[in-house]
Amino acid sequence: MIKLNLYNTLQRRISIFQPIDQNNVRIYACGPTVYDFIHIGNARPLVVFDVLVRLLRIIYPKVTYVRNITDIDDKINKRAIEKKITISELTNETIKNFHKDALTLGNLKPDFEPKATDHISEMIEMIQTLISNGFAYFSSGNVLFAVEKYKNYGALSGRSLDEMISGSRVEVADYKENPGDFILWKPSSENLPGWDSPWGRGRPGWHIECSAMSKKYLGSQFDIHAGGLDLIFPHHENEIAQSCCANNSDIMANYWLHNGYVTSDGEKMSKSLGNFATINNLLLNFRGEAIRYALMQAQYRAPLSFSKKSLDEATKSLSRLYRATEGLEVNDGQDTQLIYNLCDDLNSPKALARLHYLADEANKGSKECAQKLKNSSNILGILCNSTDEWFKFREVNSNDKTENATITEKEIDELIIKRKIAKENKEFEKADQIRELLLEKNIQLEDKPDRTVWRRF
Template sequence: MSVSTPLKLYNTLTREREFFAPIDEGCVRLYVCGPTVYDFAHIGNARPLIVFDVLYRLLREIYGASHVKYVRNITDVDDKINARAAERGIAIRELTEETNRVFQEDVAALNCLAPDVQPRATEHIAEMIAIIEKLIANGHAYEADGHVLFDVPSMPDYGQLSRRPLDDMIAGARVEVAPYKKGEMDFVLWKPSKEDEPGWDSPWGRGRPGWHIECSAMSYKHLGEVFDIHGGGIDLVFPHHENEIAQTRCAFGHNVMANIWMHNGFLQVEGEKMSKSLGNFVTIHELLNSDRFGGRPWKGEVLRFAMLRSHY
């Protein structure tokens, strides 16, 4: 397939703009981190949805709609989900189904094309366990006190995506201090579940996955051990994407997980990023369906246009 106008993308991994050359022009592969379905998405969460929808459309235009595979996951097992379901007094599945339904409606209203695959974390537990077993066998993970942890010092070039000093990584990771960990940077791949928490049988007992292993498993399942582009918000560079790279590379023995890493910037609110932790957010659903802001609901195409007026 001949591409008349070469595409240049900024690669977070190399900190350079690079000409994009897919591994296979017959199937250009894109993975973007999707929502954790514990609450409605705020308008800042719409930024990556719209940004990577534009990229998906561009890739389809260049290589042909049938030659691009876009995967955006749904995280439906997470401690935030457990806590919110308990807070509301409803079943975890009820919460995730309701939140995902509203999310899909919101994204459609923003005129985003549906990804080719939207894998759920809970449907990929077997792949997660298989990757964890590979990491243990390869000497990159260890079992301790019912947990399985990634052994960060076992990977000499850990940190190449974020390029942070060790002290900054320790602070940024907000890692749990636990007596069973060999090193303070080591992160959880699998952890035990209490009776009232979601859990699956594993070689290490009934438990559930850590957050980072989910995307490694879903991207591997649907795009392979190495693929073209991995995207997400800039807040995911560390620790999430750094740990994805560590897991996938050390499990499969490659130098890269994805050739290009792309990250969108934050939506700013009076100089600060919009986030639920700061309380300075408004949900997509509110803007589309209420007159709380400006005395009328906002149309999806207006929100989309507003987002695209600034550089991604």
């Protein structure tokens, strides 16, 4: 059995991954809150944990991957009012866009994709358990979790309750017994979405959904819980508190994985700063696969500098890999070294370097390395298309670059034949004119020993 080393936020160190059940590895990743297009920062966990799931599936016979959708949230309510549409119109539209983006980035579908609004009863049940076990209390219409009642509160984020209080920059609501207490259930006015509950018509707090849904689909204890660095506190800390107290358990998940931020000019990319690029927008000019490649260029815990330039480089790198695997279909033989590289805490840069080594060998004539390259790239979710598809198609919506390049394949082929004849007649000026003409339409010609191929770029 291959050893997978993973950094666990809970222990602040790397350790060998040991599943609870070798025959069913269970992983939960926090998915999007659906009120807007996802941006490149949201896409990072999507891609890196997709790679993790692919890797786990190589090592273990079965992996259950759950990624939720948060479709009840105050940001959603606010946005729906701003856009003068209903909440379900907003969430349905956003989910549709999210699925399209996730697919274009080459992600596998999770085994379960539960929505918060479909699990209100599970949340209410869990909150009731927390109240009856003395971990939660009712105050001014709200149900709150009493952090003091959970002895391990702060273990994940590495902070004590005292530190949190002394460092607090937030006004403390007067209905809280302890400043750190957080909401499990809150009342809804008539114009806001709400469900009947023992505490009146209301809606869940932010964290309870993940506790309820992970329990339903993965059990009260599972292997891996993943998400972005910014979810460590308070989201994951609170999830652990709720789940452990409701399930009378010491652990919620054994391994807590957190990806680093995507940065722009050295700063964290975030919605509040407004310095983000949506995937939807980037796809106007770049391929989804190139975005995916760019997201794997840094190890997942390190910050990742993102720029248009990094996407250009990713595109070039992918072109190189695609050239080296022209005409090959995926089969079984994967590269062991690449798997080892990934098993080193998902060291994707090391894995990509290995791909380029294989491409080198392939270009020097190694059929074996070319085949390994094709097969192994799939672990990273890249090189899944044919070389022809990569060079000839772009999954773009609308794009100046493409519109300018409007030329049919038939026209290109005809021009290639004309150029061939010109070359045979030593009319090189004419031949070069054809090449220039195509270049203006973003078509690059490559003369091979026996034929001429074209690439769109």
